[in-house]
Amino acid sequence: MRNFEVAFIFYDIADILEIKGENFFKIRAYRKAAHTIENLPLEIEDMAKQSRLQEIDGIGKALSGKIDEIINTGSCQYYEELKRDFPRGLVDMLKIPGLGAKKINVIYDVLGITSIEELEEAARAHKLRTLPGMGIKTEQSILKGIQTLRGHAGKILLATALPIAERISTMLSGMKEVTNIGLGGSVRRKKEMVKDLDIVVATESPEIIIKDFLKYPAITRVLAQGTTKVSVMLNIGLQMDLRVVKPHEFYSALQHFTGSKEHNTKLRGFALKMGYKLNEYGIFEKDGGRAFYPESEEEFYRKLGMSYIIPELREDRGEIEAAMEGRLPDVIKQKDIRGDLHIHSNFSDGVSSIESIVRRAKALGYEYIAITDHSKSLKIARGLDESRLKEQINIIKKINNKIKGIRVLTGIEVDILTDGTLDFSDDILKELDVVIASVHSGFKQDQKTLTRRIINACYNPYVNIIAHPTGRILGRRDPYDVNMDLVLEAAAATGTVLEINSSPDRLDLNDFMVKRAKDMGIKVAINTDAHHAETLTDMKYGVWVARRGWLTAKSIINTLPLEKLLDFLNKTSFRGG
Numbered sequence: 270m271r272n273f274e275v276a277f278i279f280y281d282i283a284d285i286l287e288i289k290g291e292n293f294f295k296i297r298a299y300r301k302a303a304h305t306i307e308n309l310p311l312e313i314e315d316m317a318k319q320s321r322l323q324e325i326d327g328i329g330k331a332l333s334g335k336i337d338e339i340i341n342t343g344s345c346q347y348y349e350e351l352k353r354d355f356p357r358g359l360v361d362m363l364k365i366p367g368l369g370a371k372k373i374n375v376i377y378d379v380l381g382i383t384s385i386e387e388l389e390e391a392a393r394a395h396k397l398r399t400l401p402g403m404g405i406k407t408e409q410s411i412l413k414g415i416q417t418l419r420g421h422a423g424k425i426l427l428a429t430a431l432p433i434a435e436r437i438s439t440m441l442s443g444m445k446e447v448t449n450i451g452l453g454g455s456v457r458r459k460k461e462m463v464k465d466l467d468i469v470v471a472t473e474s475p476e477i478i479i480k481d482f483l484k485y486p487a488i489t490r491v492l493a494q495g496t497t498k499v500s501v502m503l504n505i506g507l508q509m510d511l512r513v514v515k516p517h518e519f520y521s522a523l524q525h526f527t528g529s530k531e532h533n534t535k536l537r538g539f540a541l542k543m544g545y546k547l548n549e550y551g552i553f554e555k556d557g558g559r560a561f562y563p564e565s566e567e568e569f570y571r572k573l574g575m576s577y578i579i580p581e582l583r584e585d586r587g588e589i590e591a592a593m594e595g596r597l598p599d600v601i602k603q604k605d606i607r608g609d610l611h612i613h614s615n616f617s618d619g620v621s622s623i624e625s626i627v628r629r630a631k632a633l634g635y636e637y638i639a640i641t642d643h644s645k646s647l648k649i650a651r652g653l654d655e656s657r658l659k660e661q662i663n664i665i666k667k668i669n670n671k672i673k674g675i676r677v678l679t680g681i682e683v684d685i686l687t688d689g690t691l692d693f694s695d696d697i698l699k700e701l702d703v704v705i706a707s708v709h710s711g712f713k714q715d716q717k718t719l720t721r722r723i724i725n726a727c728y729n730p731y732v733n734i735i736a737h738p739t740g741r742i743l744g745r746r747d748p749y750d751v752n753m754d755l756v757l758e759a760a761a762a763t764g765t766v767l768e769i770n771s772s773p774d775r776l777d778l779n780d781f782m783v784k785r786a787k788d789m790g791i792k793v794a795i796n797t798d799a800h801h802a803e804t805l806t807d808m809k810y811g812v813w814v815a816r817r818g819w820l821t822a823k824s825i826i827n828t829l830p831l832e833k834l835l836d837f838l839n840k841t842s843f844r845g846g
Contacts, residue, residue, distance in 0.1 A: 783818025
């Protein structure tokens, strides 16, 4: 029995216990044991045969007994008893982003709901908002989570797909027959939405890998099976392709299955001119067929006379020509980010207090953050009026005196109103460190009106950043009808910064627009738009968009040290007319 099979049962036990409201320490013990087993460098079955289970961190007499039972029988009595009177659909609900065990327990106890389908029906009928500890926001969040889980047009968000891919990769890497492993496809290229997963495995025992992989409990259906490839459907509704190659073929296969198709087609054309043929198994001389097996992807590209091309750039947007000429950009890295300039606290529609946000940001190593709650017109988000904004500024001053090593900037996300004016007067805006302007209403206005609203904000002397400029929400709302050519021209003319919103369901601006902005000399801010202290870590998704858009640190204002950032924000650009 493989490690992942034992780990799956322990994870399942932990999930069931959590929904049932059992003892926290018991739940944690099972979850910790599952994580440890999943990541063991040795086979759990071999350790059991050698009576070494209790050498594993967190595995005592009781858990080792259950592991022995699972290895010998395929399950354990305790697990089977838990499942007997427990609806399986409740565990499936835990996959819904933002829905925790306590809420699931309430939903089950009060409404008797036992499946995601029943849950969605109840949410659409407004039956959840009246439950204890819930409300309209929770109900809307659950619907959003279900939509995220199911994806859109056969695709799901990168933020949903990536953890699944990483977990399966970790599971496979624990097999002693695996000598190398890598994620491929659109997940590795960090595309905003993903239609399937690709994982490449190097091994001398392909038949064993495929046979044991098919035991993975999250597989609901086998779509195709061969000697080097197996395609399956996962329980989240996502297809996964496992590619199995010989160790010496690994890096050619990883490059090939990373794609994109357009990148690989262009690359093959260049290789042919050099006398080579490319495929997933290696680089071959066109005449004679002598093979070259690279020992890294860097060596793969070097063999073709070019610089290494990072996965995010492999989209046939000029990266191959740039690599041939040695002019690929040194794109932004996560470590270059010094702060986050778009964060919501519990003053408006955020969950966390300002102090808890600051402490989390400091733990992330940030030099600064900006608190930018909504302005007064956005009543559904408890937007701040002038008096509450002043109250918040005073609190921020106190926190800056209290917490050292990080600076909290004052700010606002001011609404661009339907008539093109801003929600606060210039007298208020000029007192703030950071002013973000954005559209939250009037999405159905005609293109000319919507575009003029955003351009007006660009020409306001106190607006620093335009947030989520196209208004899209991936899988749920298309961009509103705005002429981005004119918006980009206005941003370039006024020095207004455009945002890459890192919220996984926004990623707005997208990578195409980011590259256009870069080419026009427009500065960019990568922000999370976080509504909870923990979602400050969503910054990575925006960084990946920036990398796909060829951005270097010089184009991004929140890579600047604090004093240079403040100097940049305080500069008066030409914004007349």
